[in-house]
Amino acid sequence: MSKIVVVGGGAVGLFTAWYLQKKGADVTVIERTDMTDGCSYGNAGLIVPSHVIPFASPEMLRKGLKNMFKASSPVAARMFPSADLIHWYMRFLGAATNEHVEKSIPILKDLSLLSKSLYEDLKKSGDLDFPFWQKGLLMLYKSEKVGEELRHEAEIARKAGLNVSNLSAADVHKLEPDTLPLVSGGVHYHSDDHLNPAALMQSLQKALPKLGVKILTGCEVTDILTEGVKATAVVTSKGTIPFDEIVVSAGMWSLPVLKKLQVRVPVQPGKGYSFKVEAKAPIHYPALLSDANVAVTPLGNGLTQFGGGMEVGFGDMKIRHPRVQQVIKAVGEFYPTQTGMSIGDSEIWQGHRPCSFDGLPFIGKLKAYSNVFVGTGHSMMGVTLAPATGLLLSELIGGEKTSLDLNPFRIER
Ligand SMILES: Cc1cc2nc3c(=O)[nH]c(=O)nc-3n(C[C@H](O)[C@H](O)[C@H](O)COP(=O)(O)OP(=O)(O)OC[C@H]3O[C@@H](n4cnc5c(N)ncnc54)[C@H](O)[C@@H]3O)c2cc1C
Numbered sequence: 001m002s003k004i005v006v007v008g009g010g011a012v013g014l015f016t017a018w019y020l021q022k023k024g025a026d027v028t029v030i031e032r033t034d035m036t037d038g039c040s041y042g043n044a045g046l047i048v049p050s051h052v053i054p055f056a057s058p059e060m061l062r063k064g065l066k067n068m069f070k071a072s073s074p075v076a077a078r079m080f081p082s083a084d085l086i087h088w089y090m091r092f093l094g095a096a097t098n099e100h101v102e103k104s105i106p107i108l109k110d111l112s113l114l115s116k117s118l119y120e121d122l123k124k125s126g127d128l129d130f131p132f133w134q135k136g137l138l139m140l141y142k143s144e145k146v147g148e149e150l151r152h153e154a155e156i157a158r159k160a161g162l163n164v165s166n167l168s169a170a171d172v173h174k175l176e177p178d179t180l181p182l183v184s185g186g187v188h189y190h191s192d193d194h195l196n197p198a199a200l201m202q203s204l205q206k207a208l209p210k211l212g213v214k215i216l217t218g219c220e221v222t223d224i225l226t227e228g229v230k231a232t233a234v235v236t237s238k239g240t241i242p243f244d245e246i247v248v249s250a251g252m253w254s255l256p257v258l259k260k261l262q263v264r265v266p267v268q269p270g271k272g273y274s275f276k277v278e279a280k281a282p283i284h285y286p287a288l289l290s291d292a293n294v295a296v297t298p299l300g301n302g303l304t305q306f307g308g309g310m311e312v313g314f315g316d317m318k319i320r321h322p323r324v325q326q327v328i329k330a331v332g333e334f335y336p337t338q339t340g341m342s343i344g345d346s347e348i349w350q351g352h353r354p355c356s357f358d359g360l361p362f363i364g365k366l367k368a369y370s371n372v373f374v375g376t377g378h379s380m381m382g383v384t385l386a387p388a389t390g391l392l393l394s395e396l397i398g399g400e401k402t403s404l405d406l407n408p409f410r411i412e413r
Pocket residue numbers: 007008009010011012013030031032033038039040041042043044045046047048219220221222249250251252253254257270271272273274295307308350351352353354375376377378379380381382383384385
């Protein structure tokens with residue numbers, strides 16, 4: 001039985017361990033934290049086949065350049081970038097073209113629909129126990145200019161085969177009668193789902209050891225040993241662990257981990273914030289408040305999570321309050337019942353999205369090594385794409401035909 005080490009116990013690492021172990025491998029997950037609070041825990045929990053347009057697009061470039069140095073804008077970029085961030089910016093600029101967007105739409109759609117169907121199977125099987133809601137996703141707008149952009153994107157998604165409805169303000173009020181959002185209209189992506197990400201991660205942590213997966217927490221990988229084209233063992237804070245194959249799924253930290261093998265994967269942190277409140281009036285549907293890039297996730301029993309912010313290149317844990325205030329302000333403007341929220345620092349969660357330069361994840365084997373596999377760079381869609389990534393890596397490592405073509409996700413692209 002093949003002995004496989006998975007570096008990183010986020011959503012991608014745990015789903016990779018899940019599918020590998022199901023195929024009979026002997027899997028050890030190595031995670032440096034206690035697995036209670038990483039990027040996979042406090043995100044918005046939206047499963048988003050709707051997000052067919054990659055992060056690297058002319059539209060994102062335009063918005064980013066306009067707003068990136070404003071303290072209260074939803075998107076920010078680091079003023080004094082490191083060499084790795086400059087490399088990432090250059091690759092991002094090269095990728096943000098209409099041609100790349102056109103090519104990526106079917107690729108992202110197929111990957112996220114594969115993941116959605118895996119989530120549905122997992123729920124049906126009862127193997128994992130986490131709340132999963134199938135109500136679609138509302139993209140809401142106030143300004144007519146944003147409405148125009150949303151209708152244009154909805155048309156692209158419809159052409160790609162997704163079920164999308166345009167909504168008037170009255171349609172939105174019918175769906176949200178208790179909060180009567182102050183909107184001009186919206187778009188309802190019926191393809192999307194949502195879940196409680198912390199509950200998903202806890203359920204995986206509970207179920208994996210029962211399958212036979214070993215999870216080593218508080219254990220940091222500090223080096224990877226090699227012999228020729230083979231990696232042989234990881235050096236960790238708790239000793240050296242040999243393996244037959246290794247999967248690096250360390251989120252934004254995949255960059256330093258892979259540097260141990262002289263590989264520079266263009267991944268940078270995209271930091272965001274979220275907080276949970278007991279909603280003053282029930283919000284029934286998950287939503288993106290598109291004018292402000294704020295995500296709204298109802299988690300059941302009145303508990304609602306709000307989140308936003310995309311600080312590219314910020315790998316620290318400092319809370320930038322204007323960004324959090326921007327979320328609070330936008331929520332009050334869209335949902336009058338929620339105006340005046342006061343959120344203390346201890347209630348603010350922050351996470352670092354592992355952003356690839358082109359908005360497509362890295363899923364595959366390193367060219368230079370016969371047994372090093374990578375699953376990272378899922379940006380704003382890591383929870384959405386984690387099951388599909390895990391399944392595809394397990395097929396690749398098992399020498400099977402993969403469910404999707406992995407060429408668009410190759411590491412050295
Ligand atoms: C505000 C916000 C909202 C979001 N909303 C959504 C959403 O609605 N839908 C969606 O699909 N995605 C969303 N995302 C993105 C999603 O959270 C990420 O893409 C996803 O969690 C990344 O998972 P991962 O497993 O790749 O990385 P991580 O969750 O970061 O896991 C990587 C793990 O590797 C560990 N590690 C790193 N280095 C080492 C080492 N040397 N040794 C051992 N362990 C190591 C880390 O401690 C970490 O636990 C959101 C993100 C943010 C910030």
